[in-house]
Each structure stands twice: as C-alpha cells, then as structure tokens.
Amino acid sequence: GLEGWLETNWPDDWTKRLSNWKTAATYQIYHSIGMVIVGLVANFTKRTAVINLSGCAMLLGILLFSGLLYGWVFTDSRIMVMIVPVGGTLFMLGWILLGVAMIGSKTSAPHMRED
Secondary structure, three states, X not given: OHHHHHHHHOOOOHHHHHHHHHHHHHHHHHHHHHHHHHHHHHOOOOOHHHHHHHHHXXXXXXXXXXXXXXXXXXXXXXXXXXXXXXXXXXXXXXXXXXXXXXXXXXXXXXXXXXX
C-alpha cells in the first residue's frame, strides 16, 4: 500500500525536508505577524520611510527565506539554500527598522496621512 510506495519513492532525507518545511512555515507566520505590526505602527509614527523599509525588508525576507526553503524541499537545489541567509538578514533588518520607527515615534494618536 501507501507505506510500501513511500519507502521506495520518498527521498531518504524526508525528515530533514519536513523539518525545513516547518522552519519555513514558522518564520513565514512570525514575519507575517510582524508585517501586521508594521501596518499598525505606521498609523502612529511620522517615520514613514523607516516603517516602509521595515515592511519591505520583512516581505522580501519571507519571499527569500521561506520561499526558497519551500523550493528546496521540492527540488533539492543547492543554489536555493545558498540564498536563504539573505532572507534571514532581511528579517533581522526589518525588525531593527521596526524598532527604530517605534522608538522614534512621538505621536500618540493615529497619524492620518493626507493624500
């Protein structure tokens, strides 16, 4: 049945691949929540450039880190794994910029942008 098929057709390193999938999903969830926080902080700060860079860094981090880990699970392409640390660096940059925007915020009421 299915167990026999999995034994013969599933890659030998399936536990490692599933672990990488879980890592990618976990980091995607954390940084998606971070992007919601970026959106909320954007309403309370006048540092729009810093907060925008924070959101962009988190989004690119999700695409590179989680996206490439997902891709690696399916393709086993080593080039994808080599680019993953760039996504992790973008994650850290996003959180640092979010902190800078929050620390430098002087407004206490939601900031209404005039378009």
